[in-house]
Amino acid sequence: MNRISIFALAALMISMCTEIYAQQKEVSLASIFKEGVFNQKSVRGINWMKDGQYYSSLKKEDGVTQVVKMNVSTGEQEEVLIDGNKLGIEFSSYSFNNDETKALVATEVESIYRRSSKGVFYVVDIASGVSQKLMDGEKISYATLSPDNTKVAFVKDNDLYYITLEDNKVHQVTHDGEWNKIINGSADWVYEEEFSMAQAFEWSPDGQKIAYIRFDESAVPEYNMQLWGPLYPQDYKFKYPKAGEKNSAVSIHVYDLGADESTKMDAGEETDIYLPRIYWTGNSETLAFIRLNRLQNQLDLLHANTATGDSKVILTEKATTYVDLNYNDNLLYLKDGSGFLRTSEQDGFKHIYHHDMNGALIQQVTSGDWEVTEVVGVNEKSKKIYFVSTEQSPLERNLYVIKLNGKGKKELTPAKGTHGINMSRDQKYFIDYFSTANKPLHVTLNNAKGETIKVLEDNKALKDRLDGYALSDKEFFQFQTVDGTQLNGYMIKPADFDETKEHPVLMYVYGGPGSENVRNAWGGTRDFWHHHLAAEGYIVVCVDNRGTGGRGRAFKHATYAQLGNLEVQDQIAGAKYLASLPYVDGARIGIWGWSYGGYMSSLSLMLGNDVFKTAIAVAPVTTWRYYDTIYTERYLQTPQLNPSGYDDYSPLTHVDKLKGNFLLIHGTGDDNVHFQNSVALLDALVAADKQFETFYYPNRNHGIYGGNTTWHLYNLMTNFIKEKL
Template identity: 70%
Template sequence: MRIIRFFNLAIFTLLLIHPLLGQEKKVSLESVFKQGIFFQENIQGINWMNDGQYYSSLDQSQGYPRVIKINISTGKEEEVLIDGKKLGLEFSEYELNKEETKALVASEVEPIYRRSTQANYHLIDLESGDCQKLMDGEKISYATLSPDNDKVAFVKDNDLYYISLKDQQLHRVTHDGQRNQIINGAADWVYEEEFSMAKAFEWSPDGEQIAFLRFDETKVPEYHMQIWGNLYPYDYSFKYPKAGENNALVSIHVRHLEDNKTVTLDSGNENDIYLPRIYWTGTPNHLAFIRLNRLQNQLDIFQAQTTTGESSILLTETSDTYVDLDYNDNLLFLENNKGFIRTSEKDGYKHIYHHNKNGKLISQVTSGNWEVSELVGVDEKDENVYYISTEKSPLERKLFVIKMNGKSKRLLTEAKGTHHINMSPDFKYFIDKHTTTDQPLRISLHNQKGKEIKLLKSNTALKERISQYAFASKTFFEFETVDGTMLNGYMMRPADFDPYHEYPVLMYVYGGPGSQDVTNEWGGTRDFWHQHLVSEGYIVACIDNRGTGGRGKAFKHSTYGQLGKLETQDQIAGARYLADLPYVDNNRIGIWGWSYGGYLSSLSLMLGNDIFKTAIAVAPVTNWRYYDTIYTERYLKPPQLNPSGYDDNSPINHVKKLKGDFLLIHGTGDDNVHFQNSVDLVNSLIAADKQFETFYYPNRNHGIYGGNTTWHLYSMMTDFIKRKL
């Protein structure tokens, strides 16, 4: 028997007519993609200042960049720290030094891949106003001022350098950098994409040492993309390790500036490993780092002596599936060699643990059937740990504080929804960026007890603008699948919803490991497109399948070794659940997704051909053998060890089951999910004599954007939905 429960975090209940009934202004494609009238205001580049009374932020409201100083108690601008107009600089990034006497600003920032960039950098003396151009305007990457303010380190042409500011001397730390061969101080493609890192060097606290990673890509196979637009298209090649292939050999080194000596740290005898994080511990001449084995089911935390390179293991964690590496860097070393704080899923939910300096567990700080999503900070003086968790609901994120001994827990953000927190270094204040499905970004300043001091940004104008349109709220629901698993979902219904009318349904899916789309927070461009479809008479729904995040290790790791199987079953079950609702036309149910979502939408149409009529797959993985080592092997093991896990749920092997209408879209310049995925799926569909529609975007990457591209893409998908659903 299926258990059905509906609940609503907005302002209406199931089958009640939306309060905007009577609003005749529809959400048009032009309003979303050409006019951009639903974008929300934000505050960027927030940097807490030392005196505890001010913070700085990057302001573009004058038509040029400024770094302004804001009084915490009044919320008012009191000083312009950096004036881009006076300097003649259109900078987009800035960083203040610890003493707030100097700043590095980046201009003409040029993206390379998802996180990597190169830019022009200027060093500004905030007291004198002097502005110094680094490297005579040559573009460099990740320029970082040393803690002693005497040097700036950066990466250029795969080598690590630093400039001595006292004498303007350029010092070259490494000499073997070469494209597609050796990288020093910057991450390779797969580390950047899957370990969320681009810069791969760190200054020591005294500014006398630089720790850096070295990547030897020599044996990593190259991937070639053809770039169009010239008389003769040319190849762009880069090192991309596909599942089961060679990774780069990675090592950790420390440069001692005083004697120009470089020490290699001992990371063990095994070479086929990952070294995704390095940390200066605060203890002189000691660097900590994380090592993962190739299968990513063992994580070791090392501590190394930087003068000798000798190392020892502080802690080891293993898993039958994989050990989750926190992208939020949920590992903090305490001052004065008092140990470290980390998060782990080892008790079934991600929680906070306190270890001494030798790695021995002192206490588990948090516990319960909920997850810590982010370790915000540790106030060692008052022994308080600040964190964001799902304790109140897996659909929400709220800020809590707890003592390091696990006692005196308090909720600091009462409002329902999703809270993103920026805590001041002295833990006296925090800035809360809060949204719900019905409330755009609200930014407010709070004291350490959670009391609101000042509303900084309300997006009132956006809310007033939205009130003029037939915006649909999200109704949250949950249902039980055939195996007893409860799944969360949301639904968006037309403003003039009639429970006695049957509507077509378009489901949206991403569904990848640890992701979460069903949350109580404000959406983005895709949500606004969904609003357009709803205004045209469609119901839009989304279901978080097994394998997604926020619900504990068992739920997230259930898809291990068999990506696509349970996720597709859940999407099909969700479609059947929706089909049984009296106001759903069960002959007109479609599904769409991007990337992992394109993978699942393809599988769902093929394996669920009796329930799905239509699918759109944008930039999909169609064969996990084509995707990178770190991501794919984490969830599937290498293909040599688990061939069926790769083949059983590949859309390429299910093309004969295709019955409905299928639209396949991809960018030919996709460095992430390669165009090769769609080429092979097209070949398989042709061999199976299946008719379908397809479209490619020349030279566009995984995001498929630039110029008129986004408008063209969503216009085409809208036309397809209206024709086929």
């Protein structure tokens, strides 16, 4: 082929691509936030049924909610188990008892904080369809059926109760619950937020005892959050332990229904501790629980005699930095009573360990320079463990099976991307929620070999809609910092990208310990806002700095005792790398983030004022002295022990370095990262005579949403970026 023909062909291809892009629509803000064009579908509320041949699923059609029974072998619906229309209620969640003759459904659910809620609960008899309203419709929390199917336990007004279903009689277990003082059976604010728990009680296997955690938050300082709207703004006061302040005094108790009395479990002499987990070991005589010291660098597993409260330490793990409960939170007691499985990153990567009931190590089941992210099933009969890991890449998640002795490991989901797994109780089947960065959720029913039985959701309608929009693929890349550290990133370019032109760049950052934003997974609404910016000519980039997850203990723990230092160095290095690319305008690089990301974007603009022109900080931490004990002290120790770790990389310390354009956004009703953070930063910027822009959303919490809020927020940020970048 001669040169003229080659050039003619190239010109034709460019012309065709231009014509295709011209025919496609650009991603608009309205299409994202008003029309929901890019919302994907999923399969929700799936519960595997006891015989292994069926699963139930939550289904909503024409405004009616149903729980339907699905045949695993055919993938077809067989019957309606719970019909909201017949019950005369609109319910949002359900759970079965062990023999699946009864179900608990919740309606009128009201959120409290991130994980806590209360609602009206009904017990439904599956055979007859007859429902029994609990507590005459009073709102209660965490209603849970007993294993013997005769009772429901719940929390109301900070006290623990149970109802005997036969006579609908209410039994009060605790009597000292009081707002902002004593909590029984549910978590205090900081446990809920940082230990990912709300319910703090568990039925014993025989249904004759209830283990619960009691929080005495009397000495915890109150945070006062004003609620705007009435003629006189109202004060909302709740207990929030900021770094270095007093935590709740926590204890574990076991209530014996027959004796009508509680026994306190011995957690040791030290009281300034955390007790974030309770587990029944397979019988009602032995309760297991986790104990963490205040600095969270020692984790103990204890077994307690529920009749006497006597306890003993079964296992201890120590670290020079911290023992991350999230990386040790797959504790599972084997049904045959021979021992337990747990995960730990003690060898440098999170892996599975097998111990006997006395805590002695039998076997490290998995090993390698990759991490087990979740244990999804254990088949004791075949001695197989099913788990999800990063073995293929820190950017991906795949399902594997391995024998209890550590042999015979096999990958069951080879497709590159992210697989979320919901496995049946008998490990014969699993639901695979699969997506990639450029393909939305694909939900399938599979057998234990990984073979697909049926596609449950393919999001074809969304894929067809996507074809009508000018979108570029999310591209992954790697680069090395000056010290040789290799970092992962992704890039979203304009659909009509011209590499001969220089483009402005907006970096998106979170960057907190153990987090991951650079993943081969579908990104959702925020990604499509980035696609909108790409349609306006921007390149959007995200880099996972040191301290983020998926790459082992050393990488994650590198930021210990000095949050903000290495992370910001890495974001600056990322900006400099991007500036070196021929299609990037190095004079127009911005950065934005939310929460920890707002902390990062603020600090990056200040410390990287020679590379960043613009930054947006949404709901940022501006000094770790204002954040809670559990999260902050895990990574920084206390302010008393490590004051420089709190102050050296606080944005408040570096306001004098601000040169570029800065937009500060916060919700005044943020119970998590308090509005106080932005007030302090604003005050410091004013004192430093720095000009900036700011916007506050009255009464909005950390998520800044509700009504027209999301639409307004993203319009605000879009306009700022277009004007300042």
